[in-house]
Amino acid sequence: MANETTGSQWPLWEVFTQAETGDPHEHAGSLHAVDGEQAIQNARDVFGRRGKVVSLWVVPAEAIVASVPSDAGPMFEPGNEAAYRHPQFYKVPRGVRIY
Amino acid sequence: MTMTPTVQSTPEDATKLAAFEARIAAGEHIEPKDWMPERYRRQLIRMMSQHAHSECVGMLPEGNWITRAPSLRRKMTLLAKVQDEAGHGHYIYCATETLGVSRDELLDELHAGKAKYSSIFNYPTLTWADIGVIGWFVDGAAIVNQTVLAKASYGPYARAMIRICKEENFHKRQGYEICAVMSQGTDAQKAMLQDAVNRWWWPSLMMFGPPDSASSNSDELLRWKVKRYTNDELRQRFVNLTVPQAQAINVALPDPDLAYDPTSGSWRFGAIDWNEFWAVVKGHGPLNRERVAARKAAHDDGAWVRAAAEAHAAKRAARSTAAA
Numbered sequence: 001m002a003n004e005t006t007g008s009q010w011p012l013w014e015v016f017t018q019a020e021t022g023d024p025h026e027h028a029g030s031l032h033a034v035d036g037e038q039a040i041q042n043a044r045d046v047f048g049r050r051g052k053v054v055s056l057w058v059v060p061a062e063a064i065v066a067s068v069p070s071d072a073g074p075m076f077e078p079g080n081e082a083a084y085r086h087p088q089f090y091k092v093p094r095g096v097r098i099y
Numbered sequence: 100m101t102m103t104p105t106v107q108s109t110p111e112d113a114t115k116l117a118a119f120e121a122r123i124a125a126g127e128h129i130e131p132k133d134w135m136p137e138r139y140r141r142q143l144i145r146m147m148s149q150h151a152h153s154e155c156v157g158m159l160p161e162g163n164w165i166t167r168a169p170s171l172r173r174k175m176t177l178l179a180k181v182q183d184e185a186g187h188g189h190y191i192y193c194a195t196e197t198l199g200v201s202r203d204e205l206l207d208e209l210h211a212g213k214a215k216y217s218s219i220f221n222y223p224t225l226t227w228a229d230i231g232v233i234g235w236f237v238d239g240a241a242i243v244n245q246t247v248l249a250k251a252s253y254g255p256y257a258r259a260m261i262r263i264c265k266e267e268n269f270h271k272r273q274g275y276e277i278c279a280v281m282s283q284g285t286d287a288q289k290a291m292l293q294d295a296v297n298r299w300w301w302p303s304l305m306m307f308g309p310p311d312s313a314s315s316n317s318d319e320l321l322r323w324k325v326k327r328y329t330n331d332e333l334r335q336r337f338v339n340l341t342v343p344q345a346q347a348i349n350v351a352l353p354d355p356d357l358a359y360d361p362t363s364g365s366w367r368f369g370a371i372d373w374n375e376f377w378a379v380v381k382g383h384g385p386l387n388r389e390r391v392a393a394r395k396a397a398h399d400d401g402a403w404v405r406a407a408a409e410a411h412a413a414k415r416a417a418r419s420t421a422a423a
Contacts, residue, residue, distance in 0.1 A: 009201055029262070030193050032202065035412040046186050050266065069133045 012061040013039040015046075017053045025057050033058075112136075123324050128254040131197040139323055140198050142316065143253055146325065147195040152209050152216035154188035156390050160224040161233060169227060176273050177230065183270065187263045194255035210395040212388075218376065219302050221384030228281055228288075228295035234274015236296075236303040236341070242267050243337045244307070252324040275344065282348040296345070297353040304368070305376045307334040313373075335365055342366045 010032040016025035028047040033039035039058040048056065067075055083089045092098055115134050122129070129135055158181050165181065168174035192202055208214040219237055224230065245267065249260035281292040308314060308330040320326040328336075342359075345352050356369030378384070 009203055012196075029190060029259070031189065034408045035415065037415070038408055038412065046189055049182070049186060066132070069130070 010034050013043070013058045014061050014064060015039075015043040016057040016059070017043075017047055018055040019052050021054055025055065030061060120323075123252050127252075128257065129252055130254045138319070139253075139325075142320060142323075143256065143325065144195060144198050144200050146316075146320070147191055147198075147256055148200070148205050148208070149215045149217070151188050151191035151195060151205065152214050153220065154184050154191060155209070156216045156220045156394060157237075158184045158188075159390055159393050160220055160222070161230060163224050164227065164230050167227070168230075173277070180234070180270050180273065183266050187266070190259040190262055191256075194253075194259040197255045206398065210391065210398060212382070212391045215380065217306060218379040218384060219306050221379050221387045221390060222298070222302055223385055225298075226291050226295060228278070228291040229299070231274050231277030231281060231292070232295040232299045234270050234272075235278050235344070236274075236299050237306065238267060238270040238274060239341060240303050240306045240337050242271055243333055243340070247327045247333065250324075250327055256325075275348075278350065279348045282350060293350060296350050300353050301371065301375075302379075304334055304338070304371055305373075305379075307331075307337065309373065309376070310371075338366050338368055339364075 011034075012030055013033055013036075014030050015028045017028045018025045028043075031039065031042050031046055033042050036058060040056055043056050043058055044053075047053065116136055119129070119133075119135060119139075129139075161177060161184075162181050165174060165177050168177050192205060195205060196202055205214070209216070224233070242264065245260050245264050249257055249264055251257045251260065278292055278296075281288045284292075311317060311329045311331045314330050317326065317329055321329065342352065342357070354369045356367065358367050359365075360367050379387070382388075
């Protein structure tokens with residue numbers, strides 16, 4: 001009986017919330033909604049019921065392009081190996097305050 | 100619900116399984132797109148859907164008292180708590196969907212009376228004291244369970260549990276507050292509280308599931324770190340937490356065998372009537388049929404709201420197409 005309307009599940013939306021201005025929007029969860037307006041209303045009820053939320057984003061889940069788990073090694077490995085991207089890689093004269 | 104049939108395991112599967120188990124042993128989380136054994140997926144769907152259904156059905160015994168709450172403060176609290184349970188059901192349904200099962204399938208199973216949910220919700224809420232005791236015992240037991248599930252190896256489940264745990268502490272405190280206030284009340288109020296405690300204590304202990312000796316799913320779930328402690332360990336933790344709380348408000352727990360064991364530092368308790376537990380699980384509790392019927396009626400009665408939302412969205416979409 002869940003399908004008595006259109007006979008299909010409403011689209012899935014990913015919800016991102018911002019707790020304070022200046023903070024990043026963080027993934028809070030997901031929900032089904034018939035359109036963006038309803039997704040925002042439902043997101044407020046589900047993820048903004050308590051605790052401060054100053055801004056909401058809802059994104060159709062199908063619009064998200066994600067890396068795949070099998071890529072994880074080759075895709076992210078260079079970041080870990082590139083020690084020269086980290087400040088500790090560089091030597092400075094003893095006793096100098098650099099920051 | 101639709102389940103992929105078991106496939107013959109191949110050497111490749113054995114390699115994948117070893118890698119999967121190594122990740123879990125290393126404390127990593129498994130995410131929806133990661134390879135996982137079919138058995139892990141099925142066990143999670145079983146456990147998480149039961150959990151989501153429990154949150155939903157759990158609204159019914161308490162919703163029963165919203166209009167009869169004894170003060171505006173208590174009514175606001177109860178409304179907020181019941182709304183939370185709906186939200187918690189929502190979080191877990193969404194997390195379950197990441198395993199490749201649809202919300203509709205899950206709800207259809209519940210409404211057809213085929214899905215399991217926590218058997219505690221098949222008991223009636225006869226007096227206002229029951230609302231206090233449910234918050235204290237039932238939400239207290241749920242917190243013990245969920246705090247551990249927040250460390251489960253499946254990422255979406257763990258994240259839903261973290262969110263729920265943050266919200267659920269209020270549920271227990273408001274319930275214990277109701278009990279503490281009644282324990283200072285008239286003789287009739289004290290008697291009402293004691294009666295509720297007597298009726299809810301044993302079913303609350305049963306919430307942790309069958310004893311370890313009879314829990315067919317436990318070994319696998321522990322190995323894959325879906326569960327982190329056994330049913331009996333969690334039950335004992337709940338008893339140890341609850342006994343001092345009962346003493347503090349002069350309420351007797353209905354178990355003549357309850358005794359402190361200084362060696363283990365635990366409260367030993369009497370034998371649980373597992374026949375009652377299995378009878379309720381199999382559908383013969385006081386209110387199994389009523390709960391499913393009420394849940395289905397709520398869903399069916401809400402059909403016009405869903406139809407209206409779709410019509411509204413279709414109209415807006417047509418307008419924006421016409422304007423373009």
